[in-house]
Amino acid sequence: MTALEHDFLPGALVRARGREWVVQSDSRxxxxxxxxxxxxxxxxxALIPALELQAIAPATFPWPEPEQAGNHAAxxxxxxxxxxxxxxxGGPFRAFGNIAVEPRAYQLVPLLxxxxxxxVxxxxxxxxxxxxxxxxxxxxxxxxxxxxxxxxxxxxPPHLVEQWQDELESRFNLQAVALTAASAARIERDLPHGMxxxxxxxxxxxxxDYIKSERHRAHFLAIAPECVIVDEAHTCATGGQGRQLRFELLQRLSxxxxxxxxxxxxxxxxxxxxAFYNLLSLLDARFADLQGRTSASDPLRLELARHFVQRRRKDIVEWQADTGDGRGFPRRMKTEITYPLSGDWGLFFDAVQGYCRELAESHAQADTGGARLIWYATLALLRCVASSPAAAVKALTTRLDGTMAGDDLLSDERLYDGHADDLSGSDLEPPAQLQDAERLGSLIAEARRLSGQAGDPKLAALIVHLRALLQDGFAPVVFCRYxxxxxxVAEHLRLAFPKVTIEAVTGEYAPEERRERVEALTEAEPRILVATDCLSEGIxxxxxxxxxxxYDLAWNPTRHEQREGRVDRFGQQAPxxxxxxxxxxxxxVDGFVLNVILRKGEAIEKELGVLVPMPEDEARINQALVKAALMKRSEARSPQLGFDFGDAEAILAPLQAQWRDALDKAKANRTVFAQRRIRPDEVLPEWHKQQQALGTQDDVQRFVLSACARLxxxxxxxxxxxxxxxxxxxxxALRLRLADEGISKTLNLDFTELHRSHPLVTTLAEHLLETSLQGDSGLAARCAATLTDxxxxVxxxxxxRLRHQLSYVRRREPFQVMAEETVTLAVKGRSNPQWLRGDxxxxxxxxxxxxxxxxAAVQREIATALDFLRAHPQQLEDLARERxxxxxxxxxxxxxxARDVGQYSVSPCLPVDVMGIYVLLPDAL
Structure with a gap:
């Protein structure tokens, strides 16, 4: 056992166990x-110096040797x-060296x-x-x-677990374990004893959903880490028992x-x-008192502005226009296409609607569960018929009995499209058969007969539209309800587009299989994805x-936004x-949903810039939809959805008033909470500076191309x-290291997306650096001399390589971390030298x-350059202190x-590491 003779700060070089090491930031x-x-x-x-058999000693970095010379490319x-x-x-954002994403300037605001x-x-x-x-x-x-x-x-939420796990690994180089109801027992069983x-x-x-139960919640609270991110936090605010349990968990965490x-x-x-002020109370219990207080100058509201940020796309686009940052969102071009309920398909629709109306009239005076059953069957059947012949057959052949209670009927997720705070739902077809299948046999047979482009005008309209999209170079996702x-749809699109790769992804597949099916389309071009709403969140x-x-209109405007937001989001490269x-x-049914729900939601979104979810009132919406669904097509005032919905729209009038009230409240909140105090352009230069210091996308491409060629x-x-x-x-040796990183098969590389922290880039860099320090100059050379014009x-x-000790204080606690950077120092001439730094x-x-x-001439020039640097040691020290x-x-x-609450100091670690010496000689020719 040896005594500790030195305090080794982060960044220091030491010799231990027969080799040299760099002391890391979390050392004591x-x-x-x-x-x-x-x-x-x-x-x-990690080691304890007092327990080492040989004392840990300071070390110095070896300089290059002339005998290890290589060429200039190396x-x-x-x-x-x-x-x-x-x-x-070394820059002010420590994370930038470990991320595989180029953040937009506005995304730095929450960080600041x-x-x-x-x-936080x-x-x-x-x-x-x-x-x-x-x-x-x-x-x-x-x-x-x-x-x-x-x-x-x-x-x-459960459906986002895999996406978060993937994002943390692929974008932030964080290996995360997924803790779900299915994996928890195995994970805990495999933990080392006592850990x-x-x-x-x-x-x-x-x-x-896993963590909200009392037993799991108590255990999680006992071991919860010092930082917690909660996604879809609105699902934890208020509501049913499940949401209340979530809120209690977050309350105890906060x-x-x-x-x-x-x-x-x-x-x-x-x-x-x-619900809104419950969310705010998780930031600070005092914020719950803001409910009902409307003064924009309220000190508590001003305090909340430090904790709450909300930006619309419109805000970001306007800011980018003001600053000249052209990397905005793509233009979202919306259009509508219609198809007529004509010919045999129109007669089929009328026959189904007539069947539903007959059922409804037979129970018109009844205020019983049976009447609710009729309402449910009407909506289920007409929605499935409007979706596709296949969904119609499924609904007509699946019996709806009286085992479902009235409340269950009104909230059956197979019929509706989820609430604003929980859009997850089943994409199974709802049952609609109330009487013997024999009576419905002709309808079922007709639905099957009309399947395909010739008999189904909706499918025919889709095919025409997709053909135009493909010709214009677009890759479409077709969202269906069931x-x-x-x-x-996928089956018939394969017949219509035999040269296009077409995949269908639905809720019948496990989340991992959905992801695999989507990723399998990466190399397919052209491609079409047909999906249910299982993909409108999570992938x-x-x-x-x-x-x-x-392909199917959603009965909830939020669902449309979620679908479009899967494609039109951060990272979309298309203009x-x-x-x-x-x-x-x-x-x-389409007319009522479009005019009374979707159009009004769209108008509110246009006015505010973000979508305000439609208030929840299942019974009222259900009643209005039934009224609209039973309206005869012959009652239409015009062929462009000019139905006189009359009572149906009147039923929803109170809901529309609530929706408008929610808009007014949202507008008022935006006025108070809009985050304008921090301008991202104030710190954007720091991001660009660090990007240059750490390596740009062009550097990554040049490096990978050159390294692989030399290897x-x-x-x-x-x-x-x-x-x-x-x-x-x-x-x-390199192949084995890449295999450990999951790279063992042919890998397609897109250099617009391949970041410096990708395992391929880092493994190549480590391999080349190690071989170079071991004296192998064939790949990456520590010294060279070459002619150039x-x-x-000379x-x-x-x-x-400069190492710095960065010290700062936050929450009265001191931190010391190491920062590194690679710089080039140049000297022109030797008798009357001119020193150059920077770019x-x-x-x-x-x-x-x-x-x-x-x-021989190369070695002679390198030896001369080494002697020259030894004669001017102050240049290295001055550069280190300047940096x-x-x-x-x-x-x-x-x-x-950022009005950061910390205090900072930076000091250089000396001596400076001389990694390479390269002599450029003028080419007299």
Whole structure:
């Protein structure tokens, strides 16, 4: 056992166990986390200095040796590997080195708001598709990388668990365990003895339905991490027993004043004042007192503005227009197409409606459960008939008996489209057969006969529209209400478009299989996806699709927005997204839903900029729909849905008044809570600066192409400007490391989406850096000398790695972390040297060689450059101190913009690491 002779701060180089290490940020005086010099973060170890057999000693980084010279391309490769491997970047945003997403400027606003708060309590209520997941992930990753938290939990509805798990891994490099009712027992059984869940799995995505039970809730509260993200937070506010249990869980989590809590919802205020202020009370119990207080200057409302951010797409588009940031959302182009209920299909519809009217009239005077059964059957049958012949057959052949209570009938999720705070629902067809199948036999036979493009005018209209979309280069998603309809549509589209890849995804598949079926379309082109609303939440489609067709009108405007938001959202690369509603021009059900529900929802959305959900009143909506459904088509005043709905619309008048009231309240709240204090353009330059320091997309592409070529596995050119990696041609050691990262088969690469933190990029960088430090200059060279016409006097480039100790205080607690950066120092001439720094020096490294020197001349030039640097050591120290001052200024500038509550200092770790020496000689020719 040895005595501790030194205090090793983060960033220091030490020698232990026969090799060199870098001290990491989470180290203490009596406990060190060490990363191998030039090695990967995954190879880090933890040790207790007092227990080591040999004392841990300071170390210095070895300089390059002339005998290890390589060519200039290998020199540039080393520089790129160094930059792309950096994780603990020196800029004010610690997370940027660990994320695989390029955030938009407006997405930095919640991050800046978080930096202003000692304990992060935020309600992020941005519009659908704006990127709330990105905003919350940035905050959590920043807190983790600053060392302010070690554990994270995301609470979300069950259908979003896999999406969150995937987003955390693919965008934020966080490996998360999924805790659901199906996985919990196995996960807990596999925990090492005596170890808690969050000790073994520091990041977890937890299903709200699993965690809300009393037994699981109590256990989670006992072990809950110091940071919790709650997605779809509005589903936890008020309502039935399940939602109340969720709210109690969040109340108890928020009771810990030191716990960071980030709430996400696109619908914070759906007209329910109590639910809205319940949400606010989770940020601070005092905010519940704001209900009924309308003064914009109320001190408590001003305090709430520090915790609540809500932006509409309109707000963001206007801001981008003002700042010249052209990376906005695509144009959402909406259109409508109709089809007539004519010919045999019209006669079939009339026959079904007549059957329903006959049933209704026979129970017209009855106020019993039987009457409700008739209402239900009428809506179920007419909705399925309007959907497709396949859904009609399913409804007509599935018996509806009297076992369902009246209340269950009114809320059966097979018939409706979910509530604003819970859009999950069944895509199974509702039963509608009330009498013997023999009486309905002719209707069933007729529905089957009319299946297909020739007999079904709705399908025929879809095919014409899809043909136009495909010709214009769009990739469409067709949303259907029922499973039978989705398979029916997909089957007939395959006949109509034999050269198009067509897939159907419905709720009959498990969530993972749905995801796999969607991803299987990645290489298919052209492609069409037919889906039910099981995909309108939980699986993002913007990377594969550019158009949405509502084959079946939803009876809830929020559902339409969710469908379109799967495609028109953050990350969509197309400049335009097409959205189409398809409906029967003389179908009374479509007419009522369109005119009385969807049109009014659209008008409210246009006025406010975001959708205000329709108030819940199932009985009233049900009654109005039945009235409309039983209206004869011959009663229409015009062929364009000019039905006189009369009593039906009057029934919904009180609901419309509530909806308008909700709009007024939402407008008032937007006035009070609009987040305008932080302008994202104030800190956008810091993001761009860090991006340049850590490596841009162009750097990633150049590096991967060059590295793979030098490793004997050049990328193959694929379609659409993409490339294909064949891992089997790589060296065995590298191939095994990539296999550990899940890269063992042919990999298609899109360099517009391949970020620096992708496992391929980081593994290549680590491999090249390690081989270079071991003296192998064939891949990435630590020294070189070359001829070039880019200089007119001998110029030496010194590639340096700077390490800084960043110290700051938050919540009265001191933190010390390490920051690294790669910089180039250049000197022109030797007798009268001119020193160059910054971009001018870096640009010289990317010069084009015009010739090579003899090996002896190369070694001689490198030896001279080494001697020159030894004679001017102050240049390295001055540069290190200058860079530390610049980094401190960057932190202070962001701190000022965010009104950050921390205090910062930056000091350089000396001596500077000399990673590479490259001599450029003027080409006299």
């Amino acid at each position: 005086r009596d406990w060190l986390r060490l990363r191998p010099l030039g090695g990967a973060d995954d190879d880090s170890i 020199a540039l490769l080393l520089r790129d590997a160094l930059r792309l491997k950096l994780r603990a970047g 708001m978080a930096l202003r708060l000692s304990t 309590r935020l309600l992020i209520a941005d519009d659908v598709g704006v990127g709330k997941t990105i905003e919350a992930g940035l905050i959590a990753r920043e807190l983790l990388d600053r060392g302010e938290i070690q554990r994270l939990a995301v609470l979300c 808690g869940l969050f000790d073994h799995y520091p990041v977890a995505v937890v299903s709200l 009771a810990d004043a030191n716990r960071h809590l980030i709430l996400l919802t696109a619908t914070p205020h759906s007209g329910d004042e109590a 499973i039978a309809t989705a398979h029916y 993002n489609l913007q990377h594969l699709f550019t158009a949405v067709v509502h 335009e997204v097409r959205c189409t509603m398809l409906y029967g021009q003389d179908n009374p 004997g596995a050049p990328l193959e050119t694929a379609r659409n400007g993409q490339f294909r990696l064949l891992p089997q041609h790589l060296p065995e 880019a200089v007119d006097v 110029t030496t480039l010194y590639l340096l 001018a020096a870096s640009a010289l490294l990317e010069c084009t060689p015009s010739g090579n020197l003899a090996p 530390a001052a610049v980094l401190l200024a960057d932190h202070e500038r962001v701190r000022e913009a």
